[in-house]
Amino acid sequence: MSRFQVVSGKGGTGKTTVAAALALALATEGRRTLLVEVEGRQGIAQLFDSDALPYEERRIAVAPGGGEVHALAIDAELALLDYLQMFYKLGGAGRALKKLGAIDFATTIAPGVRDVLLTGKACEAVRRKDKQGRFVYDYVIMDAPPTGRITRFLNVNDEVAGLARIGPIHNQAQAVMRVLKSPQTAVHLVTLLEEMPVQETADGIAELRAADLPVGRVIVNMVRPHLVDEETLRIGATGRRKEIAKTLTRAGVTGSAALVRPLIEQAAEHAERVGLEREQRAVLAGLGLPTAELPLIGDGVGLAALHDLATELRKQGVGEEADS
Numbered sequence: 549m550s551r552f553q554v555v556s557g558k559g560g561t562g563k564t565t566v567a568a569a570l571a572l573a574l575a576t577e578g579r580r581t582l583l584v585e586v587e588g589r590q591g592i593a594q595l596f597d598s599d600a601l602p603y604e605e606r607r608i609a610v611a612p613g614g615g616e617v618h619a620l621a622i623d624a625e626l627a628l629l630d631y632l633q634m635f636y637k638l639g640g641a642g643r644a645l646k647k648l649g650a651i652d653f654a655t656t657i658a659p660g661v662r663d664v665l666l667t668g669k670a671c672e673a674v675r676r677k678d679k680q681g682r683f684v685y686d687y688v689i690m691d692a693p694p695t696g697r698i699t700r701f702l703n704v705n706d707e708v709a710g711l712a713r714i715g716p717i718h719n720q721a722q723a724v725m726r727v728l729k730s731p732q733t734a735v736h737l738v739t740l741l742e743e744m745p746v747q748e749t750a751d752g753i754a755e756l757r758a759a760d761l762p763v764g765r766v767i768v769n770m771v772r773p774h775l776v777d778e779e780t781l782r783i784g785a786t787g788r789r790k791e792i793a794k795t796l797t798r799a800g801v802t803g804s805a806a807l808v809r810p811l812i813e814q815a816a817e818h819a820e821r822v823g824l825e826r827e828q829r830a831v832l833a834g835l836g837l838p839t840a841e842l843p844l845i846g847d848g849v850g851l852a853a854l855h856d857l858a859t860e861l862r863k864q865g866v867g868e869e870a871d872s
Contacts, residue, residue: 550734550764552674552727553689556698556752557738558745562769564591565849565857566738566842567691572858573866575615579686582673583608583619586666587693592619596851603627605673609851611858618685620673627665664704664721671727695737695752702728702735703759734764739832741768741825746832753835765866766837768829770844774822840864 553570557563564585571583582605585592593601596608601621609617676684693701704721727733735756739749749766756763832839842860845853 549687550732550762551683551685551687552670552733553687553764554692554698554702554733554735555689555738555767556692556695556735557767557769558696558740558748559694561738561740561745562849563694563738564589564691565595565854566736566767566769567689568592568595569842569854569857569861570736570866571617571687571689572609572611572854573861574687574689575609575611575617576858576862577613577615579611579615580684581615581617581687581689582685583617584670584673584688584690585619585621586670586690588621588623590621592621592691595849595854609854612855620669622666622669624662624665627669628661630669663701664724667702667704667724667728668720671724674727674732692735695748698735698752699755699759699761702756702761704728729760729762731762733762735761736764736767738767738769740770741828743824743828746828750831750835753837763837766832766835766839767866768832768839768841771841772821772844838865840866 553574555563555567555570557566568583571581575581583592585601590600592608593599596619598608598619601608601619603621603623603626605618605620607616608619611617670688670690673685674688678684692698704724737749737752739745753763753766840861841864842857845857847853849857
């Protein structure tokens with residue numbers, strides 16, 4: 549299984565929640581995962597009920613079997629300071645540049661450089677080894693930008709081509725692309741069973757494939773349960789009032805006649821939703837990728853819910869590749 553797992557999705561699909569659940573799922577049985585945030589929203593800290601994440605790796609959860617989830621919020625300005633120190637040994641001069649606003653200026657006018665810094669920090673964590681030559685993290689999971697920007701964000705080599713054709717920035721972009729376009733990486737897309745998110749997912753997959761970036765799974769989030777069977781759906785959708793009224797009466801429901809109309813309306817709405825979801829599942833099936841589904845969590849997502857979602861991912865085979 550790829551050691552670098554990138555999670556993207558249309559806004560509102562819950563990609564941060566899915567990334568967090570994936571980090572927990574992959575951290576089982578004593579593994580160590582690093583969950584990386586690059587958008588500065590502190591969404592990971594909120595999910596794990598933690599203080600705001602600093603620009604350093606810290607443990608935020610323990611998985612079943614003693615595994616650990618660590619997290620890092622990558623700050624582009626601080627990553628650039630690290631970069632300047634690493635390649636140019638600027639030290640205090642780099643900090644002076646930050647005070648003068650030069651760091652912010654550089655990362656704002658050159659978004660391609662910003663993306664190299666963000667992806668480069670994550671790729672460094674993927675490659676990092678301890679003194680015994682073992683990988684420090686078994687998996688690195690990135691909560692990445694939304695689907696509409698994910699290909700441009702990851703395809704950093706093209707983004708910086710016009711800015712730096714030689715030198716350290718160019719070399720850094722090349723090193724990042726060697727990781728991103730290798731079997732070490734998989735880009736997962738999160739969607740809902742709705743037309744717009746599914747279409748954006750299909751478009752995102754096409755863009756990733758055109759850029760030769762490795763696509764992993766489609767993860768369908770917030771799946772609502774089907775409350776009635778197919779026969780009941782047909783009865784409700786066709787409005788068979790007499791049958792419904794008789795059934796209610798036999799069940800001992802008083803005032804059944806007044807209940808028939810709202811029940812038929814609700815059943816028709818449910819039947820329509822089920823039909824639309826079936827259509828979107830067919831579209832996703834046509835993409836030719838493995839899929840997983842996660843249920844809608846009605847009471848908000850906390851740490852307990854994340855563990856439940858991680859368990860659900862494991863049941864559907866996400867993470868089991870690591871055991872083989």
